[in-house]
Amino acid sequence: MQTIKLPGASHKSFPVGASFSAKVIPRVGVRHQPVGTVFSGSVAGLESSIAPRNVIASVAKMLHAQKKGSLVDELPAWKDLKEHVADIEKTHLRDLLHDEARCMALIKESEGILCDFTRQRVTQRTLELLYELAEQSNLREKINAMFNGDHINSTEDRAVLHVATRAHRNQKIIVDGRDVVPDVWEVLDKIKAFTDKVRNGEWLGVTGKPLKKVVAIGIGGSFLGPLFVHTALRTEPNAMRASRDRTLRFLANVDPIDVARALDGLDPEETLVVVISKTFTTAETMLNARTVRSWLIERLGPDAVAKHMVAVSTNIKLVKEFGIDPDNAFGFWDWVGGRYSVCSAVGILPLSLQYGFDIMQEFLAGANNMDEHFKNQPYQDNLPVLIGLLSIWNVSFLGYGAKAILPYCQALSKLAPHIQQVDMESNGKGVDINGVRLPFQTGEIDFGEPGTNGQHSFYQLIHQGRVIPCEFIGIVRSQQSVYLKGEVVSNHDELMCNFFAQADALAYGKTPEQLRSDNVPDYLIPHRVFTGNRPSMSIMLPSCTAYTVGQLLSMYEHRIAVQGFIWNINSFDQWGVELGKVLASKVRNVMNAVRTRDRKVLPQDGFNYSTTRMMNKYLEGKTQILYPEGHDVFPIDMLRAGH
Ligand SMILES: O=P(O)(O)OC[C@H]1O[C@](O)(CO)[C@@H](O)[C@@H]1O
Numbered sequence: 001m002q003t004i005k006l007p008g009a010s011h012k013s014f015p016v017g018a019s020f021s022a023k024v025i026p027r028v029g030v031r032h033q034p035v036g037t038v039f040s041g042s043v044a045g046l047e048s049s050i051a052p053r054n055v056i057a058s059v060a061k062m063l064h065a066q067k068k069g070s071l072v073d074e075l076p077a078w079k080d081l082k083e084h085v086a087d088i089e090k091t092h093l094r095d096l097l098h099d100e101a102r103c104m105a106l107i108k109e110s111e112g113i114l115c116d117f118t119r120q121r122v123t124q125r126t127l128e129l130l131y132e133l134a135e136q137s138n139l140r141e142k143i144n145a146m147f148n149g150d151h152i153n154s155t156e157d158r159a160v161l162h163v164a165t166r167a168h169r170n171q172k173i174i175v176d177g178r179d180v181v182p183d184v185w186e187v188l189d190k191i192k193a194f195t196d197k198v199r200n201g202e203w204l205g206v207t208g209k210p211l212k213k214v215v216a217i218g219i220g221g222s223f224l225g226p227l228f229v230h231t232a233l234r235t236e237p238n239a240m241r242a243s244r245d246r247t248l249r250f251l252a253n254v255d256p257i258d259v260a261r262a263l264d265g266l267d268p269e270e271t272l273v274v275v276i277s278k279t280f281t282t283a284e285t286m287l288n289a290r291t292v293r294s295w296l297i298e299r300l301g302p303d304a305v306a307k308h309m310v311a312v313s314t315n316i317k318l319v320k321e322f323g324i325d326p327d328n329a330f331g332f333w334d335w336v337g338g339r340y341s342v343c344s345a346v347g348i349l350p351l352s353l354q355y356g357f358d359i360m361q362e363f364l365a366g367a368n369n370m371d372e373h374f375k376n377q378p379y380q381d382n383l384p385v386l387i388g389l390l391s392i393w394n395v396s397f398l399g400y401g402a403k404a405i406l407p408y409c410q411a412l413s414k415l416a417p418h419i420q421q422v423d424m425e426s427n428g429k430g431v432d433i434n435g436v437r438l439p440f441q442t443g444e445i446d447f448g449e450p451g452t453n454g455q456h457s458f459y460q461l462i463h464q465g466r467v468i469p470c471e472f473i474g475i476v477r478s479q480q481s482v483y484l485k486g487e488v489v490s491n492h493d494e495l496m497c498n499f500f501a502q503a504d505a506l507a508y509g510k511t512p513e514q515l516r517s518d519n520v521p522d523y524l525i526p527h528r529v530f531t532g533n534r535p536s537m538s539i540m541l542p543s544c545t546a547y548t549v550g551q552l553l554s555m556y557e558h559r560i561a562v563q564g565f566i567w568n569i570n571s572f573d574q575w576g577v578e579l580g581k582v583l584a585s586k587v588r589n590v591m592n593a594v595r596t597r598d599r600k601v602l603p604q605d606g607f608n609y610s611t612t613r614m615m616n617k618y619l620e621g622k623t624q625i626l627y628p629e630g631h632d633v634f635p636i637d638m639l640r641a642g643h
Pocket residue numbers: 219220221222276277278279280281282285338339425574577
């Protein structure tokens with residue numbers, strides 16, 4: 001049979017004349033219609049008439065997907081899993097945990113990390129069906145497509161290659177025919193050279209003082225990942241030594257209170273500001289950057305910008321227009337998604353300023369280790385694949401829409417907020433990769449707090465209210481150990497006693513019979529029953545170091561990708577954040593008009609009744625502000641504290 005080549009498609013050749021049903025949407029790609037819908041044509045016809053590369057690639061993928069069933073819930077394995085739910089409903093974790101062979105098979109140890117899946121509501125059969133689902137969903141091909149630099153983010157026509165940001169210098173990763181690893185290392189070498197100079201006092205502020213304080217301005221992925229890693233390393237002994245006398249703060253929210261807090265007590269003469277924005281257009285970040293630039297100029301004069309402000313962005317043109325010397329800009333690439341960018345200059349620059357490049361290189365090595373594991377291990381031993389498949393089971397089959405991330409390690413206290421963005425922005429989608437509305441929900445609601453704090457907060461609901469699969473993360477050797485003479489156990493052992501106890505409490509529960517035998521009065525029994533059978537997984541890291549934090553980050557990133565690949569959604573775009581931004585800019589225009597014209601209320605037209613009412617309350621409620629012209633205003637006393 002004669003075939004044609006489709007550039008950019010993961011399956012490169014298709015029979016000439018292969019038919020399809022699709023609707024071409026200019027500039028966006030192809031929306032896959034349910035089988036039988038009109039727009040039809042042939043691959044050959046497509047190539048000659050509507051040539052855009054992404055359209056052809058999308059059609060090629062679509063044809064392939066269509067062969068296998070257009071939505072994942074039409075796959076045989078999905079249907080088998082649906083039927084299998086009835087078998088699982090007959091089980092209870094307290095019985096499943098007695099099956100030693102099952103437990104042995106469900107405990108996996110790899111790369112120094114022990115994962116215990118025995119408290120998931122699964123049997124060997126469930127896992128077999130999940131592996132089958134992975135096969136039928138082309139999971140392996142999709143993972144390979146990601147590592148091969150295919151444009152799997154089809155709505156933005158981009159590769160998804162955050163793994164390249166932590167590649168070893170001698171690895172080769174090709175994007176659009178070009179090995180990007182030398183580019184990655186060019187930036188890393190530049191970061192090392194710059195951060196060494198700042199840290200050893202070669203790079204000084206405009207008044208000749210060393211820059212020991214860093215304020216990193218950024219939001220979303222340009223904030224949460226770096227904050228997570230910074231929080232994880234603050235009390236790690238090597239990182240602590242390396243950061244003595246240094247300060248790293250973050251400024252994310254456009255709320256001026258955040259500005260006041262970020263700058264409180266800082267001496268501008270000793271402060272270096274890193275503006276981090278992939279696009280360099282994000283409204284919050286740019287206003288904060290302009291605010292802090294004014295703070296510097298007001299105190300140190302206009303020359304301060306060159307010495308006190310640097311940038312991380314893919315948009316060097318806008319960095320320059322902002323007034324930052326491109327020599328002091330650290331680039332990255334459109335194939336690094338914002339929420340996956342902590343291993344690029346987004347995280348490595350501010351964190352190297354604080355901890356030194358060597359420590360951050362360990363972090364990158366840890367992430368790379370888990371990338372290789374993810375790429376190479378078979379499903380049965382592949383930690384991100386296993387965790388991702390189990391989440392699919394919990395969300396799509398058992399109906400548990402949320403999960404709790406519960407590190408028993410204070411250093412990991414910002415893991416949950418970071419994963420909230422990575423997971424919810426990636427997998428909270430309503431259509432599949434071809435644009436077909438999904439008849440089931442994707443994504444999970446993520447939340448979490450470190451243990452034991454969470455126990456005194458929301459665990460009540462987890463034990464006796466809703467069923468929320470929990471992910472317990474424990475550490476063998478604490479960053480900081482304390483043992484008080486006379487105490488029963490050391491402080492870290494005390495913490496870990498709770499880590500072990502909670503998982504079993506959720507799984508086993510407590511029956512009315514047990515309560516009766518404990519002499520609990522009858523009227524209290526219903527209140528004190530724990531139904532148990534509540535799933536959790538326990539993950540144990542040997543320590544909480546830069547290396548293991550890198551592994552953990554990569555493991556979570558890839559489990560999220562696995563879920564998206566199975567649901568067949570695009571986990572790498574985020575159109576859902578756009579509408580609010582557009583509406584905010586409409587409000588901004590009106591707000592400016594009202595404030596500059598000394599009006600107290602909004603004009604009648606423009607917004608609906610309720611928005612108008614609420615905005616008028618706001619506008620009337622504070623002393624009339626008239627924006628002054630021609631100079632910047634810092635009315636907040638705290639901002640003067642540096643003087
Ligand atoms: O780095 P930027 O371009 O300022 O974007 C910040 C964040 O805004 C978003 O685009 C939307 O919230 C995130 O995906 C991103 O991490």
